[in-house]
Amino acid sequence: MTEKRVYILLTDTGSILTKLIKLYTKKPYNHASISFDSELSEVYSFGRKKAENPFIGGFVKEDVTKGLFKQAECAIYSFSVTNDQVQKMKEFIKEIEAQQEGYRYNFLGLFGFIFNKPINRKKSFFCSQFVASVLKKCNIIDFEKPMSLIAPNDLQQISKFQLMYEGKLKVYHNKDVGEEVDIPVHFTPVKI
Numbered sequence: 001m002t003e004k005r006v007y008i009l010l011t012d013t014g015s016i017l018t019k020l021i022k023l024y025t026k027k028p029y030n031h032a033s034i035s036f037d038s039e040l041s042e043v044y045s046f047g048r049k050k051a052e053n054p055f056i057g058g059f060v061k062e063d064v065t066k067g068l069f070k071q072a073e074c075a076i077y078s079f080s081v082t083n084d085q086v087q088k089m090k091e092f093i094k095e096i097e098a099q100q101e102g103y104r105y106n107f108l109g110l111f112g113f114i115f116n117k118p119i120n121r122k123k124s125f126f127c128s129q130f131v132a133s134v135l136k137k138c139n140i141i142d143f144e145k146p147m148s149l150i151a152p153n154d155l156q157q158i159s160k161f162q163l164m165y166e167g168k169l170k171v172y173h174n175k176d177v178g179e180e181v182d183i184p185v186h187f188t189p190v191k192i
Contacts, residue, residue: 003080007035010075010152013068017054027153032128040064044093046125057105074169077161088138109148118146128152
């Protein structure tokens with residue numbers, strides 16, 4: 001059985017909203033996305049639909065070479081899955097993408113997160129809730145806490161995830177194919 005790699009991208013774009021979130025979380029990254037290729041050519045999440053307005057959000061296919069991502073700090077993790085698992089993840093995301101007008105950003109869920117009270121809304125996610133839901137729905141990770149309480153830093157603690165790169169996203173994205181990228185941190189995974 002051949003295995004595929006999946007990538008979790010955690011970012012800090014430095015926007016006003018992310019700075020406010022960082023004041024609360026005290027964590028370096030406040031946005032989570034998922035990709036199925038190391039070049040990050042197709043990246044999926046729940047976030048801003050328009051770069052200039054943080055209050056219009058929903059399902060997004062992100063271009064990590066533009067907008068707020070141009071100056072973003074990031075951590076990129078990868079993990080192995082079976083062909084069946086990657087197919088299930090892609091199908092789950094494609095279903096959401098096909099119905100994206102019916103999905104909303106879970107702003108209320110962010111308040112629930114702050115008060116440690118899960119707020120689940122139908123067809124509504126925030127970024128890390130979406131990534132965690134993809135992983136749980138496809139039997140990759142069985143989280144012990146509700147999806148609406150999963151933060152980007154919780155994803156960093158998953159022991160099966162391997163840190164591939166940490167630094168400026170544009171440096172990672174502009175690297176030559178096959179070039180080794182230095183990881184400027186030491187990382188010890190901890191299970192949630």
